[in-house]
Amino acid sequence: MGVLSDPKGYWADLTRAERGVVASVVAFAVLLLAGLLTGALSPTYFLFLVGIAGMYALLSFGLNSQWGFSGLINFSVAAFFGIGAYGTALMSADSSPIAGGYLPIVGLFVALAVAGVLALAIGIPTLRLRADYLAIASLGLAEVVRLVVLNERQLTNGSAGVRGIPQFFEGWPVLATLPQQMPGLVVRPFPGTELVLETPFWGALLNVAVVVAFVGVSYGILRRAHRSPWGRVLRTIRADEDLARALGKNTYAFKMQSFVLGSLIMALAGVFYAHLNLFVSPGDLDPVTTFYVWVAVILGGSGSNRGALFGGVVIVTIREGTRFLSGLSEFVLDLGVVALQFDLSFISSNVAPLRFLLIGVLIVVLMRYRPQGMLPPQRELIWPSVVDDPPSKLESGVRGVKAGESDE
Amino acid sequence: MVLDLLASGLVFSSIIVLGSIGLSLIYSIANFANFAHGDTMTVGAYAAFVTFGAVGGLGFGILGLPLGFFVALLVGIVAAAVVAVVTEKIVYDGMNAGSIELLITSIGIAFIYRAIIQMGFGADFTRFDVQTLRPIEALLPYGVRVTLHDVAIVVSAIILVGSLHALLQYTDLGRKMRAMADNPDLARVSGIRTDRVKLWTWIIGAGLAGSGGVFLGLYNQLSPRMGFNLLLLIFAAVILGGIGSVYGAMLGGFLIGVINQLTPVLSDIRFLTEMGAMLPLVPDSFGIVIGIEYANAIAFVIMVAVLLVRPNGIAGEAV
Structure with a gap:
């Protein structure tokens, strides 16, 4: 069933929406490639865009694991993103008012730890609340986090932000100096166009490698987790929390786990952003980021990780x-x-x-006409082997019994 | 100083109350948290701004405000109500969705309102073209610095809230609205045309929000973000008062507004700033200084605390 071994069968197997998405993705990729080859789009900027798209994909994964799988309306995405960015920035940057000078990999773990603690601090009071109260409360607490980052100058430099953040691979054996050591290349795909690939390009390529690794690991973990019994409990909670409780599940604990997991992935996006942008400021915690990520998840299809990936790219x-x-x-x-x-x-x-305006119209049109999103979860929630070898006779048998036409 | 802060708290609460009543009404009757409510206030403010620019002062004035301003206020109220009703008819009405879906949709609506206003007027701050007044002389000996405009805001808010009270208590529509907020299904089977009541709820709620926006513009400045920035405070007020209770929203709005303006008092409390000197094992310089910049944060923390301890609010029934 691979794309390469049987492209025709793969195409025939897709739903209409999937075909539309695949076609537009291919068209968009061709357009970008054309831009690259003709020199209209600089390769370094292109890689920067890929990095940002990966960052939004991570944020969407995080929100998807909260909203898409457990039905938690978390409006504090920007807070976790900002905490991740500030966590690593304050550990590793030269201008950090508290720590500074540590390796970025230390910053990564500190940022994740801080985000985990913050997730518990926000989750413990709010996850018992009704869904719409959770939305308001989490938006309020995210604003509190933003105000603290903005005003506690002795900790965060306040509105001046944190400068001098090193690249992610600072201090690593080979990777730290790889961009400088790579030879400058000049590529001429067409006569007349010339692509110069020098140190910034290789640096950007390394960043893309980081974000691809982050996205890949998160995707793998989420995919595995959501097909596990744990993930099934989460989907039950989303569908009917009372039912999950009646089945003896501690729904509060499950929701908390899902909330923390999603928040960690959002913080991971923040860590990547800090080492991509090399500067963080309280503006990065603006609630509008939260709504961008929401659009990405709703557009992709709540509960669908590949949808989240697609939504992230569209937002960028x-x-x-x-x-x-x-x-x-x-x-x-x-x-x-x-x-x-x-x-x-x-x-x-x-x-x-x-x-x-575009974002607003997108939200309204989606919610009004296609609330399930472009790529709603279908097969991805079931083990592939179950779909690939369907028991051929079962369906008719079930129908027969349902209609009361049993053999006896 | 406390008296002065209380006075400005009263003015600010008038604005919050006007916003929170509408939000609470819509929350209980249309059954969702309307995130576009703050931007409805902005719509009212800018409609009044345009009208005031067009009609000008119109001669004599009341409470330091020319008559034209009150005409503009009226236009602002009507514009906010019309915009809300059109939105309800075009977007929310046909959706047949749950409260969560409506909530997310309303965020999109909020963005649309704000984007259109920003396109028309730019992102910068503007002001109503009224003369800035000096504080009232008679109150200065008590340390209270309020202008006639502030008095006008409070008086107008009291008139509006008073007429809403009369409407709810003594008219047919008010009784229907209260019935519907109580139990929509029961209201419907008893023959109340719930669609029509819902429409009136939008008109009243958005109209009050529009007036709140106009006063906010008079009190501070106008900017496309003004309503959205106030939205969380209004939510805090509604939740503090108890969702669905109009009188709770009034009380909650009053408390949130006053607490918000009283924040400077907190930074003067000796215990907080000298905590280190009083507690053993803590450095002497340690202390929590809650400055004015945390005024909003305090309201949000109160909101979360109320949700936890008394989700039905202070005016609602205990769980």
């Missing part, structure tokens, strides 16, 4: 793609006979609200 396209709009001033459509001239200064001067 919206976030970074709208940046290009600010360069537009006018657009001339030359039809030969008449030349239509559009004044686009309105768009270029309103990029930020346009992005908001």
Whole structure:
């Protein structure tokens, strides 16, 4: 059933929505490749975009494990992201007011530990609450975290932020200096275009390697966890918490585990961001990040990890793609006979609200017309062997019994 | 100083109360947490801003405010109500979704309102073109610095809240609304046209929010984020008072507003700032200074505490 061994069968096996998503992903990849080869898109910036997309995918995984699997409405995504970023930044950066100078890998574990503690601190009071109360309470507590980061200058540098964060591989044997040692390459895919691959490119490539590793590990863990009995309990809680309780499950403990797991993955995204951007500030804890991630998860399909991956990529396209709009001033459509001239200064001067508008409309349209998202979970929740070899006669037999047509 | 803080707390609470009543009404009758409520306030504020710019002062004034401002206030209320009703008709009405789905949808609506306002007016702060007044002379000896505008805000809020009280207690619509907030199914089988009551709830709730937005603009400044920034405080007020209880929302709004403005008192409490000197084994310099920058954080912590201890709020029934 692989894509490569049997592409036709694979295509025929997909639902309509999956086909649409696959087609648009392929088209988008071709577009990006064309941009790369013609030199319109610099390779280093492209790798930066891949890194950001991976970061959003991690955040979406984290939220998906909370909302998609256990039905927890967590509006404090930005807080965990920020804690992850600040955790590693304060441990490893030169300008850190408290620790500083440690290896980033130490920062990674400190950040995860702090995020775990914060998840417990937020989870213990709020996870007993009704779903909609949890939404409000977690948004409020995220705001408290943001205010603390902004105002406790002696701990976090306040609004000045933390500068001088090292690359993730600082202090590692080979990888730390790899970008400097790699030879500068000049690639000429077409005559006339020239791609220069130098130290920044190799550095960005290493960052992409980090985020791919993070995403891969998280995806693997979540996939395994959600197919396990533990994951089945979570889905039961999401569907009907009273039922799970009637079956003797301590739903509070399960929800807490799911909440902490998701928060750790969000913090992991923050750690990556700190070593990608090399600067963190309280602005990174803005609640709008939370809503971006929500859009990614809803768009992808709540409870679906590959959907979360897809949603993360779409969000980055919206976030970074709208940046290009600010360069537009006018657009001339030359039809030969008449030349239509559009004044686009309105768009270029309103990029930020346009992005908001796009996100808002996306949320409303999705919730109104396709609340299950583009790639709702289907087969991925069941062990593959169960789907691949369906017992051929069972279905008809079950139907017969249901309709009261038993053999006797 | 405390008197002065109490006075500004009273002004700020008037604004919070106007917002929280609408949020509570919609929460109990439309049955979801409306995250677009704050941005409905912004809509009202900017509608009034445009109107005030167009009609100008219109001659004589009341409480330091020209008549044109009250015309603008009215327009702001109407605009907020119209926008909310149109949104309800276009988006929420046909959704047939649970309260969680509606909640998430309302976040999208909030973004849309804010984005459109920001496109029209820019992200910068603006002000109503009214003269800034000096504090009332007669109150200065007591250390209270309030302007006539502040008095106007409080008086208008009292009039609006008073008329809502009269509406709820003495009119047919009010009785229907209370019945529906109590038990929508029962209200429906007793022949109440619940659709129509729901529509009126949106009109009243959003209208009050619009007036709150106008006063917020008068009290501070206008910006596209003003409503969203206030939203969590309003939620705190609604939850403190008890969701679904209009009178609880009034009380909760009053308390949250006053507590919010009283925060400077906290940083003066000796025990908090000199904790290290009093406790053994703790460095002398240790102390918790809760400055004015944590005013909102205190409200959010109160909100979570209320949710834990008394989820039905102070005015609601105990669990």
